[in-house]
Amino acid sequence: MIQLSNITKIYKTKNGDLTAVRDVNLSIEQGEIFGIIGYSGAGKSTLIRLLNGLEKPTSGEVIVSGEDIARISGGKLRQARQKISMIFQHFNLLWSRTVEENIAFPLEIAGVSKGERAARVQELIELVGLQGREKAYPSQLSGGQKQRVGIARALANNPEVLLCDEATSALDPETTEAILELLLDINKKLGLTIVLITHEMNVIRKICHRVAVMEAGQVVEQGQVLNVFQNPQATITKNFVSQVSDSSETKESIEQIIANYPTGKIVRVTFVGQSTKEPIMSQLIKRFDVEINILHGAISHTANGPYGTLIVHIDGAQGNIEEALHLLATNNIQTEVIARG
Amino acid sequence: MVEQLFPNVNWDRMWQAAYETIYMTAVSTVITFILGLVIGILLFLTSPHQLWANKIANFITGSLVNIFRSIPFIVLIILLIPLTNLLVGTIRGTNAALPALIIGAAPFYARMVLIALREIDKGVIEAARSMGAKTSTIIFKVLIPESLPALISGITVTAIALVGYTAMSGIIGAGGLGQLAYIDGFQRDRSDVTQVATIIILVIVFIIQWIGDVITTKVDKR
CATH class of the missing domain: 3.30.70.260 (ACT domain)
Structure with a gap:
């Protein structure tokens, strides 16, 4: 489903080159929940943005559902992005739009007709459990509700891949649980491939099938979540595991x-x-x-x-x-x- | 009573002048809004890390804005006389004041548009891009709606500045309350004319501010 080969991303800054991602190889299967864990600055935000072309790799190949994301641009990239949606730590909703208008936004972008939009929005509102809040503005919602809008918006165009950028990091523990349940639920119901980045081992433990551990731009360890928990190799992985235990x-x-x-x-x-x-x-x-x-x-x-x-x-x-x-x-x-x- | 307080005021001329002031302010505000918005969005999109990041285009637009913003309005009017003559065919009357009013105010408003756009959460623009939005969609469905309260309060401030500019355009014979206050009030030493013109200008300014505040509050859902 997703294939990253020899990915390197170098940023040119005033103080010289900064290597955010160094020689990363990852392969993510269809229908899998794949977690990438690392401390801030480890390069995981850059890595996840390579998957929908918000960032372009300096070298290497990014294949997502058959498209070479690093090489396509313009209309073709925009088309591909409708199938690779993303949710964010700070939700990134449009404050000027109500819940239903926010969810309708990607449908407007995809050119869906007004009647179909309304029907699809209603479906999505039920899927994420936001009935009764359709006309509310984001400022009237709690953090958990905002992320539900974010998830509904991301699912609007029936994507194949959902990217989660620290999607629960701004939420309290209880809300985090509820949002993780929802992600697990849509993964099972819709067979969606989910890639998430986080710095919380708890998130990995709860919903991920496989995990990659990142440090200083490199993937230092990856494998089945249970194996990594049972037998962590790298020091950083041991630290993350002890976070939970x-x-x-x-x-x-x-x-x-x-x-x-x-x-x-x-x-x-x-x-x-x-x-x-x-x-x-x-x-x-x-x-x-x-x-x-x-x-x-x-x-x-x-x-x-x-x-x-x-x-x-x-x-x-x-x-x-x-x-x-x-x-x-x-x-x-x-x-x-x-x-x- | 009114006759006694302001014996020298010719009310027909006063209302005519008020109408001219409102006309010049309204037309120049509308065109300044559109032109300033276009320039402001261009400044924003060409700035570093934005969608059309382009150092040269950003530098040229920024410099033009700064130059026209720095020229004192009274000087700008005189500098623009040839252009006005070309565009309007005359340099007298309310329409002749419009080019100078717009060229004086649009760069000022463009700066305010830029500030308003910079206040938008970068994440929201990123979210729109991640959904596959075109730049035009981002402009009309993200940038403008998400900065609307600041855009409205900015145009309110600009419109009030324009009321002041219209008074100054009296020197090229544009008409309006400024010219009336200067020629009928000051040059003929009839201070009551100046006083009445001032009161009407104040009322116009208060009404503009009130309309601006009402709309800003109405569109702000944050």
């Missing part, structure tokens, strides 16, 4: 435990899918004569399945601890020693 409270209590228990090891155990159901901890205690103290536990749901983390303190004879950790590894359970006494 550890709270700052846990970090403090771990420090406390280290002070209190000078012996043994503190281990983070990550379970994925089937292994969450096995009583592995009690097996360890029975078989290796070790003491296990559970410090923290959490289970998260991703689009590909559940994943759990436990932070435990294991104490006992050195050899027994090693054997216990070995058993976990052979059961395909990820372990990471955080601190040792």
